[in-house]
Structures are given as structure tokens and as C-alpha cells.
Amino acid sequence: MQAKKGQWVQIHNVVLKVGERAAAAPEDTQAVPLEMWVKGYLTADAELGAECEIMTPTSRLVSGRLEEIEPGYNHGFGEYIPELDTVRRQVREMVSLEGGVGA
Numbered sequence: 289m290q291a292k293k294g295q296w297v298q299i300h301n302v303v304l305k306v307g308e309r310a311a312a313a314p315e316d317t318q319a320v321p322l323e324m325w326v327k328g329y330l331t332a333d334a335e336l337g338a339e340c341e342i343m344t345p346t347s348r349l350v351s352g353r354l355e356e357i358e359p360g361y362n363h364g365f366g367e368y369i370p371e372l373d374t375v376r377r378q379v380r381e382m383v384s385l386e387g388g389v390g391a
Contacts, residue, residue: 289336291357297334298327298359299342299352326350327359 291297304322311318328342328350340354 289357291330291334291336291340291354293330293332295330296327296358297330297340297342297354298325298356299340299350300325300355301350301352324352325355326352330354 301324302321303324306319306321309318309322326342326344328344328348331341331343331349334340334354336354336357338354339351341349341351343349
């Protein structure tokens with residue numbers, strides 16, 4: 289599939305390969321590459337999977353492999369964690385006992 293110059297796309301790039309990360313980084317961090325995904329506007333026509341260059345909304349030029357054409361946004365705050373809800377209730381109770389804002 290071909291994307292056209294000026295089209296909104298997402299690219300992917302490996303910034304640091306395994307073995308290139310800082311020695312002070314935790315072992316599990318060192319075991320994986322440092323990757324980046326960036327969205328922006330193509331500076332020239334490109335095929336999906338090909339190396340290309342984009343201009344980000346902040347006017348940075350970034351190169352990488354064309355991964356997605358006209359991507360949306362799909363970030364979130366993760367799954368529900370029951371333990372965090374318990375902590376939230378405990379904190380609200382402590383604050384209300386100390387004369388703060390009630391639950």
C-alpha cells in the first residue's frame with residue numbers, strides 16, 4: 289500500500305539495539321531494544337514497510353519504517369487494578385479523618 293506525500297502516517301525506528309543500552313540500565317531493560325513510534329506527515333511518497341521521512345507537528349524531521357497510514361490515537365490508562373481501588377478508598381478515608389475533603 290502506498291502513502292502519499294503530506295499524508296498523516298506513523299513510523300517506527302529502533303533507537304538503540306540490544307547491547308547498546310546504558311550499562312546502568314536494569315537487566316530487563318538491557319534485554320530489549322529502545323524503540324520509538326512517531327506520527328507526522330510524509331515528506332515524499334512511500335510504500336508501507338519502506339524507510340521514509342516525516343515532518344512532525346512540531347516541525348522535526350524524523351526517519352523510520354512506515355508502519356501505518358492515517359493512524360488514530362488509542363492510548364489509555366491500562367486495565368482496572370483492584371488493589372489501586374482499595375488504596376484509593378483508604379487514602380480518601382485518611383484525608384476525611386484529618387479534616388480534608390471528604391470521600
